[in-house]
Amino acid sequence: NAGVTQTPKFRILKIGQSMTLQCTQDMNHNYMYWYRQDPGMGLKLIYYSVGAGITDKGEVPNGYNVSRSTTEDFPLRLExxxxxxxxxxxxxxxxxxxxxxxxxxxxxxTVV
Amino acid sequence: AQTVTQSQPEMSVQEAETVTLSCTYDTSESDYYLFWYKQPPSRQMILVIRQEAYKQQNATENRFSVNFQKAAKSFSLKISDSQLGDAAMYFCAYRFSGGSQGNLIFGKGTKLSVKP
Known part of the structure; x- marks a missing residue:
């Protein structure tokens, strides 16, 4: 089982650029989450989804967008x-x- | 709002010895889960142990055990017979078992070093 797969593993962006972080799971889970981990800190919730077509904000959603068109995929967009x-x-x-x-x-x- | 506090930013233990990592949390709920996650340098979040709040018995997983004190809102992790592979960041986390979010609330972590 692949479990939860994220791509890419590393990325450097310039200020103002956009990108999408991909996430896919093959366990038929209905709940999916995006967290961020800053240095010396625990994980904080950005967005979550309880099923296809349903998303909601977490603790630190500013600057991000998500979509959930399928059960398997939950991409995170930085505009x-x-x-x-x-x-x-x-x-x-x-x-x-x-x-x-x-x-x-x-x-x-890393954003430079 | 629920919070999780880990008061030990760093800990060190001699190989084969025992170490205890501390965690306290704040919640007004009575039904929840508590977790310890291990994060080695590979960044992977690995579940170490889970405790259901309604269970009085402390969870154990091989060399890992917890001391769950519900009234004191304390959830410490004991690692026995420490091994070099135990060196990692350890995060305590809380999850409310009701509601619709199901998200985890994490502490800031404790960095554990294991000396040979």
């Missing part, structure tokens, strides 16, 4: 990259809100 978005991004999924969360390997993003 105008800013240095404050330099972070490690994790995608996760679970079966229901109480199910165990499975994490992808993370994407290290």
């Amino acid at each position: 105008l990259a800013a240095p404050s978005q330099t972070s490690v991004y994790f995608c996760a999924s679970s079966y229901g809100g109480g199910g165990l969360a499975f994490f992808g390997q993370g994407t290290r993003l």
